[in-house]
Amino acid sequence: MFKKDLLKDKRILITGGGTGLGKEMANHFAEHGAELYICGRRNNVLVETANEIIDKYKTQVHTQVLDIRASKDVDDYVQSIFDDKPLDGLINNAAGNFISPTKDLSHKGFDAIANIVFHGTFYMTHSVGKRWIESNHKGSIVNILTTWIWTGSPYVVPSAMSKSGIHAMTQSLAAEWGKYGIKINGIAPGPFPTKGAWDRLNPDSKNEGDGMMSSVPLGRVGDMIELQNLATFLMADGCDYLTGQTIGLDGAQYLTGGGTFSQLDKLSEEDWSNMREMIRGANNKDKADRG
Ligand code: HXC
16 A cells, blocks of 8 residues: 555654554554654563564664653653654554443542553653654654544443543644644544453453444454554655544444444343453453563
8 A cells, every 4th residue: 555665764652562553553664664662561572572573674673661651751761762863653552441330440440541541641642742842843643542532432431531531632732733743643443353452342252243343334343454554644744734633443333323332231240240350360461471
């Protein structure tokens, strides 16, 4: 779809770039010539992903262990990159989410998600954006959102609230920072199965048949290349007039009323208890990886 040197000389930071959607976008940017900065909480997956990409595309990939909830760490990290040379692109991809009846959430559970998605995404955007403004350098930001920013969704309320806030940030900063040559857009993917998301949003895999997938008019989940192409287009030069927009990439799922977790209404308390155990198992495995 694109010339192989489309992103040559672009330096792009991807939060949560070691796994899932972040890793997929990183691969595609590297294939098109970008130099990458990937950060996340687990060193082992970052290093593994970086080595894979370097092997395949012979481009530069820098890794950093970072929890975007820690605002000072975020700012120090961004400063260390700009000390060398400014970034050209930022993908706010890191997120946290799990399905749960809202009545069963603890305040710490709410905070875990809101601190990653709402606060962490702001810290990163602010740290990068203010340096672009100071150095008179143009840049492109892409926020990975969800279609619940338009509809809300039961059972993922902290995520829906936080991502809606980032959608508001996308619109607000497009207007405030347009004069500095900064464009900022969002992508709202429908179902693009990745391990991190599916372990927490579809832990028993029951959603796939009569739930989420059957509600996509195209009759299938997203193909990763479709997300990669859209993200690459938004990182490239050539369409800077496109800013402040969140683009749904969901096969028209949410327009049919199908993009939420409403179908989970049929679960019993016992089903929820089993799901909680499965999600906690996935969380604990990730924690063990973080050491
Ligand atoms: C109820 C839960 C829970 C569950 C965790 N908690 N899982 N509560 N049901 N299933 C509670 C814990 O009990 C604890 O509260 C609090 O949340 C914090 O848990 P920790 O495990 O200590 O938090 P932490 O290690 O900071 O992990 C953050 C996390 C975790 C968000 C809970 O899931 C994570 O690291 N996720 C990152 C990856 C991820 O989520 N990927 C999916 C993104 S998908 P108490 O009060 O008990 O101490 C996405 C949208 C996709 O964003 C859209 C697809 C359509």
